[in-house]
Amino acid sequence: MSNTPSMAVELAGVALKNPIVVASGTFGFGREYGQFYDLSQLGGICVKGLTAAPREGNPPPRIAETxxxxxxxxxxxxxxxDAFIxxxxxxxxxxxxxxxxxxxGNTPEEYGQMCEKLSAAGVDMIEVNISCPNVKAGGLAYGTKPELAAEVTEVAKRHATVPVMVKLSPNVTDVTEIARAVADAGADALSLINTLRGMRIDVNTRRPILKMNTGGLSGPAVLPVAVRMVWEVANAVSLPILGMGGVSTGEDAAQLMLAGAxxxxxxxxxxxxPFTPLKVRDGLCEIAASQGLERVSQLTGGVRPW
Ligand SMILES: Cc1cc2nc3c(=O)[nH]c(=O)nc-3n(C[C@H](O)[C@H](O)[C@H](O)COP(=O)(O)O)c2cc1C
Incomplete structure (x- = not known):
């Protein structure tokens, strides 16, 4: 007879009914996916990256399969x-x-202004993206330099009244250096990983497939990088972690949790x-049940050292 483990988890004091969140930029604001199923089945949603002013984004082509x-x-x-709110x-x-x-944000002040508006509007948490590889100003620059990462974190914390989670970039030599700087600056949680910079070239036209030449790699290919980085960060700082990168099964999610998420x-x-998040949730629940756990949260940090 198998038990049904509790799926409830906590992330920086925010209670999630299950550990499955959808990643920023892949779920919009939920409208399209809400036509397929009841979004209340998810633990949470990280909404598409918001900026102080509306943005049209980069010119196409801007997606390339790998x-x-x-x-x-x-x-x-x-x-x-403002339109989001x-x-x-x-x-x-x-x-x-x-x-x-x-x-x-383009500047630390912009991060601060958005934190104030979003806190007042009543979001549950703010994820500070210092790791977007696809914008010129700010973006990745904040996430690859410890002093800048700390400055943005500190400004965000000063203006937010809800927990602040800082999203780290994998495009660094030592992710723990940035994680420590952000933790020391007062972050409440960390999320990782954002996409890895990559490039594809059409050998016939000899042009890069993406109009911007390079882009960010995501999907199953990046899972082992994400597991490694979550494990390194979990060993370096004591903040809660939202793990991501290449998750498509319950086993993938369990790996990230064992690593420390x-x-x-x-x-x-x-x-x-579109149903992947629900399948991941059910697969994760099955793994926890098969291991006789009472709570799925018991997986967190459970990787055994050799
Ligand atoms: C099309 C696309 C848009 C994204 N937009 C954002 C964004 O606006 N803000 C952000 O922090 N991450 C963004 N990401 C990164 C994802 O949230 C996630 O960190 C990354 O894709 C790794 O997870 P995955 O392999 O499960 O997609 C985007 C990813 C994709 C594929």
Whole structure:
């Protein structure tokens, strides 16, 4: 007889009914996916990256398929933080799930202003993106230099009244260096990984497939990198972690949790099958049950040393 483990987890004091969140930029603001199933089945949603002003994003082509993944150079296309608060947040509030606002700024002050507006609007958490590889100003620059990462974190914390989670880039030599800087600056949680910079070339036209030349790699190909980085960060700092990168099965999610994640985000896999987050949740529950766990949270950090 198998037990049914509790799927409830906590991320920086925010209670999630299950550890499955959908990753920023892969689920929009939930409207399209909400036509397939009740979004209340998800633990939470990290919404598409918001900026202070609306952005059209980069010119196409901006998606290229790769073996076991995709490259994207979308470049933070979004309606801006005010339109999100007016139109999209009320839509998401119809559902019983945690709303995590993902933000990108050109300056630390912009991060601060967005944190103030979003806190006042009542989002559950703010995910500070310092790791977008597809924008010129700010973006990745903040996520690859410890002093800048710390500055953005500190400004965000000063202006936010909800927990602040900082999203780390894998495009660094030592992710723990940035994680420590952000933790020391007062972050409440960390999320990782964002996409890995990559490139594809059409050998006949000899042109890069993406108009921006390079893009960010995501999907199953990046899972082992994500597991490694979550494990390294979990060993370096004591903040809760939202793990992501290439998750498409319950086993993938369990790996990230064993490596140290408290919750897991599903991204690119949603494009191939919108039901993936629910399948990941059920697969994770089965693994926890087969291991006789009372709570799925018992997986967190459970990797055994050799
Ligand atoms: C098309 C696309 C758009 C994305 N947009 C954002 C974004 O706006 N903000 C952000 O922090 N991450 C963004 N990401 C990164 C994802 O949230 C996630 O960190 C990454 O794709 C790894 O997870 P996955 O392999 O499950 O997709 C984007 C990814 C994709 C594929």
């Amino acid at each position: 073996p076991m993944g995709i490259l994207n150079s979308v470049g933070l296309q979004n309606p801006g933080v 007016a139109h999209d947040l009320p839509f998401l509030r119809q559902y019983d799930l945690k709303v995590i606002a993902n933000i990108s 408290s919750a897991v985000a599903v991204g690119t896999a949603c494009f191939a099958d």
